[in-house]
Amino acid sequence: MKLDIIGDIHGCYQELMELVEKLGYQYQNDKIYHPDNRQLAFVGDLTDRGPKSLDVIRFVYHVVMELKLGFYVPGNHCDKLYRYFLGNNVKQQHGLETTVEEYQQLSKPEQLEVKGMMMTLYENAPLYKVVNELDTVIAHAGIPEKYIGRNDKKVKTFVLYGDITGGKLADGRPVRRDWAQHYHGDKWIVYGHTPVLEPRFVNRTVNIDTGCVFGNQLTAFRLPEEEIINVPSKQPFVEEKFSY
Ligand SMILES: [Mn+2]
Numbered sequence: 001m002k003l004d005i006i007g008d009i010h011g012c013y014q015e016l017m018e019l020v021e022k023l024g025y026q027y028q029n030d031k032i033y034h035p036d037n038r039q040l041a042f043v044g045d046l047t048d049r050g051p052k053s054l055d056v057i058r059f060v061y062h063v064v065m066e067l068k069l070g071f072y073v074p075g076n077h078c079d080k081l082y083r084y085f086l087g088n089n090v091k092q093q094h095g096l097e098t099t100v101e102e103y104q105q106l107s108k109p110e111q112l113e114v115k116g117m118m119m120t121l122y123e124n125a126p127l128y129k130v131v132n133e134l135d136t137v138i139a140h141a142g143i144p145e146k147y148i149g150r151n152d153k154k155v156k157t158f159v160l161y162g163d164i165t166g167g168k169l170a171d172g173r174p175v176r177r178d179w180a181q182h183y184h185g186d187k188w189i190v191y192g193h194t195p196v197l198e199p200r201f202v203n204r205t206v207n208i209d210t211g212c213v214f215g216n217q218l219t220a221f222r223l224p225e226e227e228i229i230n231v232p233s234k235q236p237f238v239e240e241k242f243s244y
Pocket residue numbers: 045075076077140160192193194
């Protein structure tokens with residue numbers, strides 16, 4: 001199996017289309033495929049903050065649910081949007097407001113369609129994806145070795161939010177421990193969630209959230225090649241959003 005794992009998209013649909021093209025995917029009768037039989041995977045956080053969150057949902061739904069051409073694992077923003085669609089009282093902040101605004105512009109049938117797509121995607125997604133053939137685990141905010149195989153609430157919190165302490169930094173961002181430094185497993189752990197200027201390789205982990213929505217890049221990690229492919233962002237650069 002050959003896999004192209006794509007980092008946090010956050011509604012950057014145009015950049016996603018450019019990356020998919022750069023990775024060599026093609027279209028035939030509106031269906032995407034790769035002439036070299038590659039598949040796509042998404043580390044989550046498809047929506048929020050960027051200009052075209054709903055088109056990203058439609059695309060990922062098409063690839064994962066309709067074509068079965070890859071995998072999707074949810075991010076914290078996906079989880080929140082799902083709870084919004086369930087009718088829960090979710091605060092419309094941290095970018096959710098942009099997705100909701102797009103959603104409210106749609107006709108009722110269009111709303112039902114895209115809501116159905118997102119809910120189906122989410123409900124069918126594992127908390128994290130183990131790809132045995134590539135000796136790889138895909139998890140939105142990463143996963144420590146001891147959690148692989150577990151699916152309890154603690155694991156859910158970790159894969160969605162990372163190794164949070166409960167504390168907050170001066171600018172309001174949560175304090176996160178650097179779990180990757182302590183990872184000594186043999187499997188690749190491919191994740192996102194925390195924007196970095198360059199893909200961050202630590203032990204056998206790689207963070208591919210290169211902050212496209214904050215003006216940097218949208219990144220894919222190819223396996224088994226262990227190769228990075230990226231495209232530049234079209235969004236304004238927001239330096240303070242990046243760590244490392
Ligand atoms: Mn995230």
